[in-house]
Amino acid sequence: MDDKLKIHLMVDNDRYPLTIKRDEEIYYRDAAKQIDNKLNKYRRLYPNFSTVKHWAMAALELAYENVVLKDRNDTGPYMEKLKQLEEDLDNYIAKE
Numbered sequence: 001m002d003d004k005l006k007i008h009l010m011v012d013n014d015r016y017p018l019t020i021k022r023d024e025e026i027y028y029r030d031a032a033k034q035i036d037n038k039l040n041k042y043r044r045l046y047p048n049f050s051t052v053k054h055w056a057m058a059a060l061e062l063a064y065e066n067v068v069l070k071d072r073n074d075t076g077p078y079m080e081k082l083k084q085l086e087e088d089l090d091n092y093i094a095k096e
Contacts, residue, residue, distance in 0.1 A: 011035050012055075038062060 005022045008015050009032045020028055038058035042049070046057075 012039055034062065 003022045004019055005025055006017065006019050007025060007028065008017050009028060010016075011032045012035070018028065035058060038061055039054050042054045042057045046054070049057075
């Protein structure tokens, strides 16, 4: 079965054709909605700003949210601690 899907996303009243994995469709559609929501938010807050500035502010906010979520999901420190605990257990078992 072909797991590719051709879709058209509407973002800021423009149509964007994409070929994506079928199981990723919901993520693309949600992403398009988020962009539109952010753009509309900044258009309401700053009606005198240019479209380019609205897009820049929306992109900045989405990038910020992405960075925050990435940092929250950083398992590096936990993996280091687990490795140390594993080594400690291995040393303890070896002494038995």
